[in-house]
Amino acid sequence: MASVSLFSFFLISLFIPRYTAMAMEASPSSSTSTNSTAYIRTCCARTLYARLCYATLSPYSPRVQVNNPAQLARFAMNATLARLAPISARIAVLRSRAAADSASYPDHRQANALKDCKGSISSATDLIRNSEKEMNGLEEMVGPEVTWRIGNAQTWLSAAMTEEETCTDGFEGGRSGGDAGVEVCRKVKKVKQLTSNALALVNGLVNY
Ligand SMILES: *[C@@H]1O[C@H](CO)[C@@H](O)[C@H](O)[C@H]1NC(C)=O
Ligand SMILES: *[C@@H]1O[C@H](CO)[C@@H](O)[C@H](O)[C@H]1NC(C)=O
Numbered sequence: 001m002a003s004v005s006l007f008s009f010f011l012i013s014l015f016i017p018r019y020t021a022m023a024m025e026a027s028p029s030s031s032t033s034t035n036s037t038a039y040i041r042t043c044c045a046r047t048l049y050a051r052l053c054y055a056t057l058s059p060y061s062p063r064v065q066v067n068n069p070a071q072l073a074r075f076a077m078n079a080t081l082a083r084l085a086p087i088s089a090r091i092a093v094l095r096s097r098a099a100a101d102s103a104s105y106p107d108h109r110q111a112n113a114l115k116d117c118k119g120s121i122s123s124a125t126d127l128i129r130n131s132e133k134e135m136n137g138l139e140e141m142v143g144p145e146v147t148w149r150i151g152n153a154q155t156w157l158s159a160a161m162t163e164e165e166t167c168t169d170g171f172e173g174g175r176s177g178g179d180a181g182v183e184v185c186r187k188v189k190k191v192k193q194l195t196s197n198a199l200a201l202v203n204g205l206v207n208y
Contacts, residue, residue, distance in 0.1 A: 036064040043072055047200040049193045056194060069205055070138040073153070076198035077132040083191050084125050090187070091118050094180040110177045113170035117184055120170075124163040128195065131156035131202070138205075150205050157199040164192040 037058060044053035053076070057064070060075045091114055098111045105111065131153040138149055167188050168174070171181035 036061045036066055039066040040064060040072065043069060043201060043204065044197070046204055047197040049197055052190075052193055053197040053201075056197070068139060069201065070135050073198060073201040073205065074132055074135040076194070076201050077128050077135070077157075080191060080194040080198055081125065081128055081132070083194055084121060084128070087184070087187050087191065088118065088121050088125070091121065091184065094184065098180060104178070110180060113177050114180060114184070116170045117167035117188070120163040120167040121188070124160040124191075124195070127156040127160040127163065128198070131160075131198075135202075150202060153202045154199065157195055157202060161192055161195050161199070164188050164195060168192075 040057045040061060041054055044050045044057065047053045056079045057072065057075055060079075064075065065071055095111065095114045095118070098105065098114055102108070102111065134149040134153040134156070138146060141149070168185045171177040171185050174182045174185035177184070
């Protein structure tokens with residue numbers, strides 16, 4: 001009980017200064033940059049994969065503005081996109097390998113799953129890019145525009161997670177498609193966790 005109320009106090013003490021921090025935004029102090037890691041940790045605590053969230057966002061800490069949750073959500077999307085790009089390239093390699101080795105999969109299941117996954121990853125990339133755009137300049141907006149953009153970002157990110165799941169389903173979660181299936185599923189599952197974290201950070205903007 002004591003730890004719960006201490007934690008609540010910690011949260012409240014982090015959020016109350018938001019408004020004063022915004023007013024003084026013009027002069028970001030060194031303490032602000034020092035505490036951006038603490039801010040990242042607090043925001044990440046509300047995600048499903050908190051440790052992954054922190055590990056992903058801490059490299060952004062020199063640029064993270066404390067009490068700017070829209071910026072943090074945008075960074076989470078940037079990191080997700082950075083993780084997606086090499087997967088597309090890797091799938092292209094695995095596809096040509098599958099084509100050369102069609103004797104191992106005469107039913108073309110592996111090749112088909114790789115082809116479908118390429119499409120899913122490409123759609124997920126577009127959807128996350130769209131939601132990243134919705135976050136642009138959100139800090140300066142007020143009223144219904146903010147709600148509209150947050151709602152769009154939530155829609156795009158949920159759809160991206162569905163695309164990622166479609167990819168892994170094509171390999172039955174890694175149980176089919178051989179080594180390629182195992183590798184693609186491992187990578188895509190990680191990206192899905194990153195997408196989930198980005199969505200959780202966007203969900204946190206609703207009360208913003
Ligand atoms: C930053 O926050 C931590 C606690 O989260 C605190 O210990 C530290 O003193 C702060 N640093 C500065 C420079 O304010
Ligand atoms: C992430 O953001 C940086 C700028 O902050 C940009 O240069 C980079 O291309 C972005 N990465 C992706 C994958 O969108």
